[in-house]
Amino acid sequence: MSTALDHLRTLARERAVVASAASVIGWDQETYLPGKAYAWRADQISWLSKRAHELATSQAYGEALAAAEAEAAAPALVAAMRRDFDRATKLPGELVAREAQASSLGKQAWASARKTSDFATFAPHLETLLGIAREKAERWGYEAEAYDALLDTYERGVTATGIAALFDTLKPRLRDIAAAAVERSRQRAARLPAGPYPIREQQAFNAKVAASLGFDFEAGRIDTTAHPFCTTLGPHDVRLTTRYEIDDFTSSLFGVMHEAGHGLYEQGLPAGEFGLPSGDSASLGIHESQSRLWENHVGRSRPFWEKWLPVAVDHFPQLAGISLDDFLAAVHRADFSYIRVEADEATYDLHILLRFGLERRLVAGELAVKDVPAAWNESFRDLIGMTPPDDARGCLQDIHWAMGGLGYFPTYTLGNLNAAQLFASASSRPGIGTAIAKADYAPLLAWLRENIHDRGAVPTPADLIEAATGRPPTADAHLAHLEERYLGTREPVAAG
Structure with missing residues (x-):
């Protein structure tokens, strides 16, 4: 009936x-x-x-x-x-x-x-x-400011005041980590072998990696675009895009792993619930946690490259002469960048702090649109110590404002925090940490399916993280991850 x-x-x-x-x-x-x-x-x-x-x-x-x-x-x-x-x-x-x-x-x-x-x-x-x-x-x-209503579109339950307090707490530690990581990288000066890395070979290698993580190519595909993204066109139809650099195969690879993280989430949502909250993603902060987890915690780890560097050599023979340690040093290289999507883990969140401050002022009417380039450059100097040479590498680099996505940017850092907390919690589970150490990610994906994907958007993002990890969302795991990877003496390996 x-x-x-x-x-x-x-x-x-x-x-x-x-x-x-x-x-x-x-x-x-x-x-x-x-x-x-x-x-x-x-x-x-x-x-x-x-x-x-x-x-x-x-x-x-x-x-x-x-x-x-x-x-x-x-x-x-x-x-x-x-x-x-x-x-x-x-x-x-x-x-x-x-x-x-x-x-x-x-x-x-x-x-x-x-x-x-x-x-x-x-x-x-x-x-x-x-x-x-x-x-x-x-x-x-809204209760306090208009920006709260926009934030709620992307991340239920957060406020501008709460985000500002979190970012104010993060800022000094992030700046210290970034400065130390950049200095350490400059001392080692590790680089990948010179290109070219043929695009056809990049495409083949990227597809192997995405499939190994669990991305279903019968329910999705990868295309090329100027700004990488993932979008869902319906049940069993998830589209990933990336862009290619002929001199650096890791640019497209990590782009694919990032977007595949989004895609794995979309493919893991209950297909029979499509169009309902029970078949939708919980928030952008949760969505970003999935892409960051697979791109950074998996894709830049030692166990991953112990398995995949020999495969990469088959596609790109110039890699044959580089040791695993030197390769990882190049992958973990930190430097200050004008472009957010090219930023490394150690410096990335500084870009988000900048954007959050600017768009909050824009919405409040404290910053006029015509003054955005000057305000951008001033904030960039304050946070990162450089002045963008032009608007293309400054305030015009992101598509989000053109999409009407005011309130979107903070979810990137929230995603980093969630990713680290989820990965740490999953790695501590019996069998999952041992499998991760062997570059077997099926148990990790199964854990994410059960604790994040299958639950849809019915719980709030904060409730989802607490239920999965046993504690409310915090920055602790993210900061510990950055300090271990960029300032520690060895690459962390999860214990089973």
Whole structure:
């Protein structure tokens, strides 16, 4: 017999069909769309986004939700759906469509501005997207500041004040670790052998690694783009992208391992629950924990390269003359970089602290859009000690603001904290640590499936981490990991 919850699920999946169609053409926009087609594509995405929003906020959906609440079946799932519904109904369809179109056009303008290093040509689009973000925040409501409402889009339960307090605590230790790691790397000056590393061989090697981690190529694929990302187009359809450097095969490799971490999470979500909170990721901070765990805790570890360096030599013969210790020293090389996505673990979080401070000021109206380049450069000098030579390597390097993603950046550091805590906890489990030491990651993936992936977005991110690790989220494991890897005397190996 059909129940109220069954009817609610049907309506939610109808909305998911439309939203996933928008994802398909959004993926095409980032990979293969001809340059002259952007305006029409913006109209397509705008219409689909508005239609998905209409389905998610319709009277029929609201009535089905109320009936499911009265039925009292799956109360945690229904409560999560109620939260999403109440939040969605505060935004009119016109605003959703306007944001989708502005974002689509904004990404095109950003890509052009980045090529010419001309922030001024992107600034009007940022003004528009910033205005939309403020409008959304006002409609959602907040207690302390508008930025809280935007943060809640990506990470339930956190506030700007809480993030600022966390980052203020992290900042001095991160700066000390970064400075010491950079100095140590400069003394050793370890480098990979010179290229070229043929792209075809990189693609073959990357695919072997991704498959070995558990990424299902019958339910996903890897393509090429300027800005690596992972997107889910539907159940059993997860798309990864990367970019290639002919002189450094590890650039695309770690990009693939990072995006494969996202992809493993998406492939591990209950496919039968697609379109429901029970089949969705918990937050961006949890999502980022999966990519960081596989990229950094696995992909840059000694056990991983004990297994994979000989395979890499088969693809790139110039690696035959490098020792494992020298290879790891090159992989762990720390240096200050203008570009966030090229930053090493030791310096990466400093980039996030910078972006969080700037976009919080932007949303509050304390920083004008026209002043972003100067403010960026000033903050970069303060945190990293260098001045970006141009906007392309400064305030134009990231796509997030062009996507309307204000409030997104803090989740990267939250992901680093979560990744370290999850990896430390998993490694301490009987059998998992021993398997990791042998570069066997099936038990680790199974543990993540049980404790993170299968649980969807019904628990809050903080509750999910505490249930998995036995303690609330903290920075302890992340800082210990950085100190051990970059300042210690040996590569840590998890104990079983």
